[in-house]
Amino acid sequence: MSQTLDRALQILDYVGEKPRRIAEIAEFLNVHHSTALRFLHTLRNHGFVHELPDHRYRLGAAMFRLGFQALDGLELRSVARPAMERLSAATGETVHLGALEDGDVVYIEKVESQHPVRTVSRIGAIATLHCAGVSKAILAFLPEAEREALLASHELVRRTDHTLTSREALEADLALSRERGYVLDDEENEPGIHCVSAPIFSGDGEVAGSMSVSTPISRIDRDALLGFVPALLDATRSTSAMLGWSG
Structure with a gap:
């Protein structure tokens, strides 16, 4: 479970730099394409990442909401x-x-x-x-x-x-x-x-x-x-x- 959480947090940090494709994320995590996709689907379902029309992923609205709550x-x-x-x-x-x-x-x-x-x-x-x-x-x-x-x-x-x-x-x-x-x-x-x-x-x-x-x-x-x-x-x-x- 801790490794799963760690990888999810790595994804958020990685796509926070700029939008990324699934292949880039899989390579970054050193995992199979399907594993990276499972992480992304979970994060997307909770609003932490957003899939763009060109199938790249960026940070989602939930991240911005949490960020502003922390700053507030x-x-x-x-x-x-x-x-x-x-x-x-x-x-x-x-x-x-x-x-x-x-x-x-x-x-x-x-x-x-x-x-x-x-x-x-x-x-x-x-x-x-x-x-x-x-x-x-x-x-x-x-x-x-x-x-x-x-x-x-x-x-x-x-x-x-x-x-x-x-x-x-x-x-x-x-x-x-x-x-x-x-x-x-x-x-x-x-x-x-x-x-x-x-x-x-x-x-x-x-x-x-x-x-x-x-x-x-x-x-x-x-x-x-x-x-x-x-x-x-x-x-x-x-x-x-x-x-x-x-x-």
Whole structure:
């Protein structure tokens, strides 16, 4: 039974990346075509996968419903939303909210820019730990032991020409971020996109999450991006205060 459950969960993770055909899923699981089909039929009957007209499978409505139910359970999301909307209105740019969940930083909320050219992201996606702005803002302000535990098993993969791939460079960047109170993602996670991010604290002084302003470099240069920092810090501090943080 545990192996069956494990394989079903593997399927959900696999088709969550992009729609897959039965042959791909069978090969991924290293099982016969008919076995993969049985798994898919069960998942489809419960709404966890959906069969497309071309017979590929993607995540179904039940997965999205559960995902949003889980996100709705996070107090941070509802508390931060008004500040995020004000920040997006003040900057005209996309604002993200991130939270640490089981060792990963997850995008739990966003307010889209109204510009036709904007950053592309989705709620529920995992932000790269060492180079995404929301992740670095959490990482920088965690207790040293907790930060060390997260980075110990994390590979510093190069995502762009600007990604910091040495532990020394990353630690220096995080130390600078702690000094100034905010993080700069200088095209480290996605080419052509930069952002500023800052932590959100809970009432006990722990890092509860982070907020970022993301924008294409083609529209907003470095100086203009840094000009958003006061509004960003106002948003994160007001959100932290709503969570009971006293500074």
